[in-house]
Amino acid sequence: MHKSLLAISSILLLGASSYAVRAADLFPQGEHTNFDTYVLALSWQPGFCQSKGYSPAECPNLRNGEGELDALTIHGLWPSLPESLNISVGNWHKKGCNAVYNPQTERNYPSATKPWCNSKPVDMSPAFHQGLVKYMPGIKEPTCLHQYEYAKHGVCFGFKPEDYFGAMISLNRDLRNSPVGKFMKDNYGEEVNTADFKQVIVDTYGEDVSRNAVQLICTPTKKGLALTEIRLALRASEINTTLAYTSFNTDQSEVSGGSSNCGKSFTLIKYREDNKSQRVD
Structure with missing residues (x-):
């Protein structure tokens, strides 16, 4: 299903206010449009925070959503060479x-060099920026992840920032709403068998997708491995369609499921309910 031009891609609820995030379809402009793959990098935010010792600004008092899948956040969208x-x-x-x-x-x-907040500001409306926080908590100061990501992966392709980050939001929501997202929600805070997780990917998108276009990244903790990131290799030609088997580029070298480092099992770390700290080890 193709996503409508200038359609409302998501409604973000922040407290009592709501914001409509509008995004046109994403198309590269200029001289270097001849690439075939995007890597969509999604963080499991509690796991990421634990792997960094909770020093990033977006980690303390992080929980800003209503459900378990708010832990599945955006890292970036990276065109291939x-x-x-x-x-x-x-x-x-x-x-x-x-x-x-x-x-x-x-x-x-x-x-794109640190401090990222000193990079050129990313042109987006205040409403879009505020809505994006729900999906990309790293945009908060003093991290400004969106400025780093756009400077390194977006600006040279002429992407309009709201289209670029809007595409990430749409794809993130597609995965959240898939059987893969349901598995993560049902096992929130639990240790899961890596084979079981990959089987859900197989059942949803296909065996070759699980083997060649999805990479799981985990980090050691005191209680074992914890999921920190999922990377998906997506066809550039399908970036504006709803996530499905045909979205994935299984004939590429950007992402390899065989390079996943999550061992036989890993934990989908959950946010602390007291909201004082995300440290769970």
Whole structure:
């Protein structure tokens, strides 16, 4: 199903107020549109916070949603190396848009360096920005994850920021609403068998998707491995469609299910109910 142009992609409820996040379909512009894959990186936020020792600003008093799947948040959406760029894949992963020449400034696009909040501001409406926090808590100061992600992966493709981040929101919601999301919700705070999790992916999207286009990333804790991130390899040509088997690019090298490091089991760490800290180990 194709997503309607300028349609309301999601309604975000924040306290007593609601915000409609509108986004047009996402299309790259300019010279380097010849890439075939996007990697959608989604964080399991409580696991991420534990892996970082709860120092990032978005971790203390983090819970800002109503349900278990608010823990499944956005990290980024990363185009693969365009064929028109004569650089190595490793250099592309390291530099991103900083490896691309900007004809308007007659120099390469600026690198995304810390502190990220000092990067060029991302042009989005206050309502969109406030709504995005629910899905991407790292946009809060002093982290400003959205400024880093756009500077490294978005600006050189001419993406309108609201379209770029709106696509991430839509895909995040698709996964939340899928059987994979239901499995995560049903096992919130529990240890799960990695094989069982992958089987849900197989049943939902196909065996080749689970094997070649979905990567699970885990981090050791005192209680064993904890899920911190899920990466999905998506066809660039299908980025504006509802997440389905045809969305995934199983013939790519950006993501490999065989490189997942989650062992035989991992925990879907939950937020603390007292909301004082996300530390659970």
